[in-house]
Amino acid sequence: MKRIEQLNQIFKGKTGNVYVQLFRYLLSGGTAFLMDIGLMILLKEVFGVHYLTASIIGFIVGLIFTYILSIRWIFDERRLANKWNELAIFALIGVVGIGLTWFFMKLFTSILLLYYVFSKVLTTVIVSLWNFGAKKLILFTKKT
Numbered sequence: 001m002k003r004i005e006q007l008n009q010i011f012k013g014k015t016g017n018v019y020v021q022l023f024r025y026l027l028s029g030g031t032a033f034l035m036d037i038g039l040m041i042l043l044k045e046v047f048g049v050h051y052l053t054a055s056i057i058g059f060i061v062g063l064i065f066t067y068i069l070s071i072r073w074i075f076d077e078r079r080l081a082n083k084w085n086e087l088a089i090f091a092l093i094g095v096v097g098i099g100l101t102w103f104f105m106k107l108f109t110s111i112l113l114l115y116y117v118f119s120k121v122l123t124t125v126i127v128s129l130w131n132f133g134a135k136k137l138i139l140f141t142k143k144t
Contacts, residue, residue: 014076018136021074025132028069032062063094075140086139093134097127 010020036058043054067090071078080086101123108119 014073016076021076021136022132024069024074025135026128028066028074029128029131032066035065036062059094063091070135070140075136077140077142079139079141079143089139090135093131093138096134097131100127100130 009015009017010023015021015024038058039061040051040054040058043049043057044051049057067087070090071086078086080089104123104126105116105119108114108122109116114122
């Protein structure tokens with residue numbers, strides 16, 4: 001396969017290839033994270049918004065960004081017809097991801113005594129796989 005065809009498969013249109021979907025999910029998730037943290041810093045440092053409020057606003061913006069990419073670019077199937085229900089479940093999966101992040105950070109850093117940055121890397125891998133797998137299985141598969 002020519003290089004341009006490979007790039008088109010990875011970046012253009014919807015795809016059923018789970019590896020391409022995972023790559024796209026990680027790319028969009030990384031971008032959403034940068035939006036999240038960037039907006040949080042901007043709101044707190046420039047506009048004086050309380051850091052917790054700024055963090056929640058950043059999280060919501062990142063969540064909406066990832067949801068839009070999930071339905072338009074990452075996944076090729078949708079299980080639910082009602083988009084509001086789909087968004088609610090998408091957000092709920094994200095909230096579970098936040099809980100898992102807290103749990104694994106606590107486990108790796110406070111109990112196993114790993115360096116917190118290394119803990120964050122391990123945690124991010126685990127939670128990203130959870131988020132992708134849950135969204136793929138619950139929301140973005142064919143209706144049965």
